[in-house]
Amino acid sequence: MMSPLTPTTSLIEPFGLEIDLETGSMPGATNHLVRRASDMCGYYADDEALDALIADGDPLHYEVFERPVPEEDGHLMFCVSVLQPGRVGDECFMTKGHYHTKANTAETYLCLRGEGYMAMKANDGSWRAERMVRGRMVYVPPYWAHRSINTAGEPLVSHCVYPADAGHNYGDIASQGFPKRVYVRDGQEAIE
Numbered sequence: 001m002m003s004p005l006t007p008t009t010s011l012i013e014p015f016g017l018e019i020d021l022e023t024g025s026m027p028g029a030t031n032h033l034v035r036r037a038s039d040m041c042g043y044y045a046d047d048e049a050l051d052a053l054i055a056d057g058d059p060l061h062y063e064v065f066e067r068p069v070p071e072e073d074g075h076l077m078f079c080v081s082v083l084q085p086g087r088v089g090d091e092c093f094m095t096k097g098h099y100h101t102k103a104n105t106a107e108t109y110l111c112l113r114g115e116g117y118m119a120m121k122a123n124d125g126s127w128r129a130e131r132m133v134r135g136r137m138v139y140v141p142p143y144w145a146h147r148s149i150n151t152a153g154e155p156l157v158s159h160c161v162y163p164a165d166a167g168h169n170y171g172d173i174a175s176q177g178f179p180k181r182v183y184v185r186d187g188q189e190a191i192e
């Protein structure tokens with residue numbers, strides 16, 4: 001009979017690395033995903049406002065830093081995400097959002113800096129927004145699509161952990177969107 005300690009997933013060495021809790025930079029990261037305004041076409045309500053931003057220097061929207069591990073059952077992927085402050089029209093900067101390809105996988109987000117929301121959407125149309133603020137953790141259950149939204153004037157920095165074989169399904173959100181958007185008008189938040 002096989003011992004429960006017989007590896008069925010890639011065996012790797014333990015490691016540790018630093019995360020700057022203010023900036024979110026992770027010097028040991030070897031993957032660096034960068035999304036600019038021009039990567040966000042079709043995601044915001046006001047296409048013209050996004051086009052204007054792209055023409056005006058195509059500002060950074062968000063970055064994800066990863067130190068990848070094998071994308072296999074049993075491993076945990078972790079990352080730091082840094083979402084810049086800003087508006088497209090009145091709509092707050094946000095990430096694209098995704099379901100997981102292996103949809104029955106959860107994710108945790110621990111907010112390290114800034115303020116905003118983790119917006120979540122289930123396939124039956126349910127929608128939730130959990131407040132993100134330094135020291136607050138959000139649990140994204142299996143089957144819920146998720147996106148970060150920055151409502152403040154500084155970067156929204158969060159640390160996430162999820163099963164390494166979860167994968168990212170962006171396509172369904174790109175075509176369906178989320179039921180609600182977050183705006184800031186005259187300093188007041190509006191979710192509609």
Ligand SMILES: [Fe+2]
Nearest residue numbers: 100107146162
């Ligand atoms: Fe995720």
